[in-house]
Amino acid sequence: xxxxxxxxxxxxxxxxxxxxxxxxxxxxxxxxxxxxxxxxxxxxxxxxxxxxxxxxxxxxxxxxxxxxxxxxxxxxxxxxxxxxxxxxxxxxxxxxxxxxxxxxxxxxxxxxxxxxxxxxxxxxxxxxxxxxxxxxxxxxxxxxxxxxxxxxxxxxxxxxxxxxxxxxxxxxxxxxxxxxxxxxxxxxxxxxxxxxxxxxxxxxxxxxxxxxxxxxxxxxxxxxxxxxxxxxxxxxxxxxxxxxxxxxxxxxxxxxxxxxxxxxxxxxxxxxxxxxxxxxxxxxxxxxxxxxxxxxxxxxxxxxxxxxxxxxxxxxxxxxxxxxxxxxxxxxxxxxxxxxxxxxxxxxxxxxxxxxxxxxxxxxxxxxxxxxxxxxxxxxxxxxxxxxxxxxxxxxxxxxxxxxxxxxxxxx
Amino acid sequence: xxxxxxxxxxxxxxxxxxxxxxxxxxxxxxxxxxxxxxxxxxxxxxxxxxxxxxxxxxxxxxxxxxxxxxxxxxxxxxxxxxxxxxxxxxxxxxxxxxxxxxxx
Numbered sequence: 001x002x003x004x005x006x007x008x009x010x011x012x013x014x015x016x017x018x019x020x021x022x023x024x025x026x027x028x029x030x031x032x033x034x035x036x037x038x039x040x041x042x043x044x045x046x047x048x049x050x051x052x053x054x055x056x057x058x059x060x061x062x063x064x065x066x067x068x069x070x071x072x073x074x075x076x077x078x079x080x081x082x083x084x085x086x087x088x089x090x091x092x093x094x095x096x097x098x099x100x101x102x103x104x105x106x107x108x109x110x111x112x113x114x115x116x117x118x119x120x121x122x123x124x125x126x127x128x129x130x131x132x133x134x135x136x137x138x139x140x141x142x143x144x145x146x147x148x149x150x151x152x153x154x155x156x157x158x159x160x161x162x163x164x165x166x167x168x169x170x171x172x173x174x175x176x177x178x179x180x181x182x183x184x185x186x187x188x189x190x191x192x193x194x195x196x197x198x199x200x201x202x203x204x205x206x207x208x209x210x211x212x213x214x215x216x217x218x219x220x221x222x223x224x225x226x227x228x229x230x231x232x233x234x235x236x237x238x239x240x241x242x243x244x245x246x247x248x249x250x251x252x253x254x255x256x257x258x259x260x261x262x263x264x265x266x267x268x269x270x271x272x273x274x275x276x277x278x279x280x281x282x283x284x285x286x287x288x289x290x291x292x293x294x295x296x297x298x299x300x301x302x303x304x305x306x307x308x309x310x311x312x313x314x315x316x317x318x319x320x321x322x323x324x325x326x327x328x329x330x331x332x333x334x335x336x337x338x339x340x341x342x343x344x345x346x347x348x349x350x351x352x353x354x355x356x357x358x359x360x361x362x363x364x365x366x367x368x369x370x371x372x373x374x375x376x377x378x379x380x381x382x383x384x385x386x387x388x389x390x391x392x393x394x395x396x397x398x399x400x401x402x403x404x405x406x407x408x409x410x411x412x
Numbered sequence: 413x414x415x416x417x418x419x420x421x422x423x424x425x426x427x428x429x430x431x432x433x434x435x436x437x438x439x440x441x442x443x444x445x446x447x448x449x450x451x452x453x454x455x456x457x458x459x460x461x462x463x464x465x466x467x468x469x470x471x472x473x474x475x476x477x478x479x480x481x482x483x484x485x486x487x488x489x490x491x492x493x494x495x496x497x498x499x500x501x502x503x504x505x506x507x508x509x510x511x512x513x514x515x516x
Contacts, residue, residue, distance in 0.1 A: 156478070194498070220498055222477070224489065236492040266478045295513045 002029050002318075005088060005098035007078060008105035009035035009063045011043075011391070012289025012303040016102060017071045018393030019311040032072045032096065034088070038063055040391075041132060042383060044300065047164050047336065049135035050142055051175045056132055066391045078105070081261040083282045100284050100318070103258070103270050107160055107290040107298055109134075109250040114155055114223060117250060121228035126246045129168060130160070141245065142175070147184030148244030153233065154191045155223050157198075158267075159252045160290050160298040163345070165189070166196065166206055167336045168247060173213045174338030187215040190233070190241060192222050199352035201410050202345060205369050209337065252298070254291050269293035274349065275326040276313055277306065286310070296329035296349055304390060305330040308400035330402040332358075334379035342375035344368050348402040354410060359398055361406030368407065419444040430505055434468070437508030445506045453506070457494055460486050464507035474504050474512045 004020065006013045017033055024031065045059040067073045076090040087097040109130045111118035117126065127141065128134035152169045159165075169189050176182040189196070189210060195203035196210055196217060210217050224236045226246070233241040254268030263270050263281070270287035271280045274294050279285040287293075288310060289303040296302055306327055313323035329349030336342045344366045345353035355369040365374045389396055413432060415424055419440040424432045429448075431437060442461060446453045453461075463484035467475045477500055481488050488499075495502035500512050 222488065222492070236489055237497060266476070266482050 002099045003097060004029060004031045004100050004102070005096055006031070006033045006102045006104060007081075007088065008103070008289070008291065009033045009067065009073060010040070010104065010106050010289065011300045012106075012291075012307060013102070013104035014040070014063070014066045014391050015304065015307045015393050016104065016288065016310070018066070018068050018391065019307060020314065021068045021070050023311070023315060026070050030072070031070070032074055033067060034074045034076060034078060034090070034096065035063060036075065036077045038075070040066065042386060043130075044161070044379075044386070045383060046129055046132065046135045047161075047167055047171070049132075050127075050129055050138040050168075051171055052139060052143070056136060059132070061387065068392075078255065078257040079260070080257055081263060081285075083261070083263075083285060086284070098284075100314075101286070103263070103285065103287040103291050104289045104303075105255045105258070105291050107158075107252040107254050107267075107269065110253040111248070111250040113251040113253070114226065116226035116228050117248065119226075119228045121226075121231075125231060125244065126226065126228065126248060128248055128250055130164075130249065138247065145245065147176075147181050149186040149188065149242065150245045150247065151188045151190055151233070151241060151243040152247045152249075153189075153221075153223065153241075154193075154249045156192060156251045158298055159249050161333070162297055162299075163197070163333050163335045165191075165247075165249050166210075169215055170209065170213065170338040171336060173215060187213070188218060188241070188243075189215055190218045190221045190223075192220065194219050199347070201355070202353040202369060205343075205355075206335075209371075213338075252290075258291070265293050267293075274329065276323045277310055277327070278323075286314075294329065297331040297333065299331055299333060300386070300390075301332040302330070304396070305332075305400040307393075328401050330400060332398065334375060334382065336376065336379055337371050340376050341371040341373055342379050343371050344375050344378065346402060346407070351402060351404065351407075354407040356407040358406055359403075428511070430511055431508040432510075434508065437465070441508065442506050445508075449502055449505065451495065451502065451506070456486070456490065457506075460484065460491065460494060460503055461507045464503060464509055468507075468509040474509045476500065476512050 006016055013033055039060050040063045042059045045054050048054045079091045080089045087095050089095055109128050123137040127138040129138055152165050154165055176185045196206040197203040222236045225234050231243055254264055258264040258268045265271055270291055271293045272287050277286045277288050288306050290298040309325045309327045313325050317323050332346045334342050334344055346358055347353040357364040358366045358368050366378055413424055423436045426432055443453055477488050491499040504511050
């Protein structure tokens, strides 16, 4: 009996189990998923929670509901991967041997990496919205807040869903306007990037959108510490920014067992071949989803496209054949821009987000890098698709590799 | 891509002026590139640049600030003093290695 062990039953791990179970003979292959908590959160929904659009119960479902028959879900905290023994040790002492290992334990906001961030003011005047606890605490704060200066600030790239902080500040603008208090709120967007976004064309569009909304942008800002008592950010080059509410995106890091096992980079993400996700160190270990150190977005869409490519490759690989499919870094993200509108971006390792129509060239229904109502509805409907189509590994009507069809090249 | 002459040597650069050929780099070129962006190279600068060169050769990609600090032993604070405002961009420019991935 061969053993495939998948660490993490989140977006990537669950899709892998669903895609591979029907294609690996149950008499020959045992598939085990390991996770330490029973609840699957719809992470794209966390963005809306601070504004009261969703509540916790709208975003959570039991992980087990999405695990197919014939796959064992083992609950436990991972202590160590021991590649020389081909086994994973759990904190409770359980040893799980494997023939092939897939690391899909994601990446996590890690506030204790930044001096002063998770001190006394954590969840009083400083919040994150990438965790259910942070998003809920922020919702409670915003409910009664009477105005002042709200700063959205990214500490270090890469972060998961890198457009979410922009979406947050667009939604905040619309939220305060709707409450009739936009004039008593100052909004500032603080980023270590040279502009609103990394790539030039998207940075120009998104930068204009910040301008239109009277949101100030502070770029190339690398935070050294937070002085929580003083409500102040201090950068490495001594620029100080004060705030009344700080919405921070803490440093994103992989799980600690990855570091203990010597499998990660400085951020505990696993270096892999960016074309096929095979570990650069071990030929029977793969990393997929946010856990992998790939030069593309950390996002569910990337995990989805990556798993599509991975599945066919893995079936060849275990038979000793070469992996023929090559991942291109395809990412596809809706950007909620407030007032019932949204944008869409579609890009890969080599092609930056460009304007145009998607997925049908010239037709859409979605518009790239343009604010439309259709994009907003696409984003809302995606929640249904996530739970009912995507996680269970059924086909989505979007190709895994990026296409240039429908995109318009543009000079900045 | 374009060819240009820096410190008497022919080198290939991209549209932002970053060198594209690792092997074309030498210390005279580094000094000239540093002058272009208003930096005079001292011992501490060289430590960073040499780390970038070696690490790029071993890892195949330009280290981020965090790695230069953790592995190269020069703190982020010092990097901001040595290469003001945009250390990641400036130090890779001088070291003749690609700009670190704009992680999207």
